[in-house]
Amino acid sequence: MKIPELCLVALVGVSGSGKSTFARKHFLPTQVLSSDAFRALVADDENDQSASADAFAALHFVAGKRLAAGRLTVVDATNVQPHARQALVALAREHDVLPVAIVLDVPEDECWARTQARPDRDFGRQVISRQQRDLRRSLKHLGREGFRQVHVLHGVNEINTAEIGYEKLF
Numbered sequence: 001m002k003i004p005e006l007c008l009v010a011l012v013g014v015s016g017s018g019k020s021t022f023a024r025k026h027f028l029p030t031q032v033l034s035s036d037a038f039r040a041l042v043a044d045d046e047n048d049q050s051a052s053a054d055a056f057a058a059l060h061f062v063a064g065k066r067l068a069a070g071r072l073t074v075v076d077a078t079n080v081q082p083h084a085r086q087a088l089v090a091l092a093r094e095h096d097v098l099p100v101a102i103v104l105d106v107p108e109d110e111c112w113a114r115t116q117a118r119p120d121r122d123f124g125r126q127v128i129s130r131q132q133r134d135l136r137r138s139l140k141h142l143g144r145e146g147f148r149q150v151h152v153l154h155g156v157n158e159i160n161t162a163e164i165g166y167e168k169l170f
């Protein structure tokens with residue numbers, strides 16, 4: 001896939017779909033703002049869901065600073081809910097930067113199997129099922145939400161063989 005040299009990338013995928021793994025593989029660590037890292041920053045615990053509002057406020061603030069400085073920024077959060085994506089589209093527009101969605105669409109069974117194997121996650125399957133439902137609903141609307149590009153990677157193989165190139169868009 002080709003993405004603009006300067007854009008705001010919203011990764012979209014349920015927990016365990018491999019967003020953080022994908023981000024590590026394709027982007028610089030400093031380009032990636034993850035909701036987990038910001039929960040840890042504001043609450044000492046990346047799983048503290050009660051810290052989400054503050055974590056996202058801090059994440060959006062830093063993302064805004066990066067975009068204002070013309071730096072590609074990747075938001076590593078589930079982004080399966082419309083309001084989460086709307087905030088990112090608005091932020092990109094505010095800074096005259098193109099919002100791009102990259103969707104990691106992985107079967108729920110696979111995400112759940114990976115999650116069970118993780119020492120750093122202890123939520124139940126219903127959490128992933130709910131996210132999967134939100135994702136399914138979202139897929140139809142992504143294009144109309146204001147994303148300039150929507151790249152949907154279907155399944156583990158497409159995700160693991162994806163390559164990212166850059167295009168100048170001016």
Ligand code: GTP
Nearest residue numbers: 013014015016017018019020021022114118156160
């Ligand atoms: P959350 O942060 O919980 O939303 O998950 P995430 O989407 O960031 O997933 P992450 O990249 O952390 O991957 C979840 C688990 O699956 C980790 O233990 C990864 O090592 C593993 N994983 C990621 N990609 C692959 C893959 O292609 N194959 C296999 N077997 N495991 C993978």
Ligand code: MG
Nearest residue numbers: 019020036076
């Ligand atoms: Mg992650």
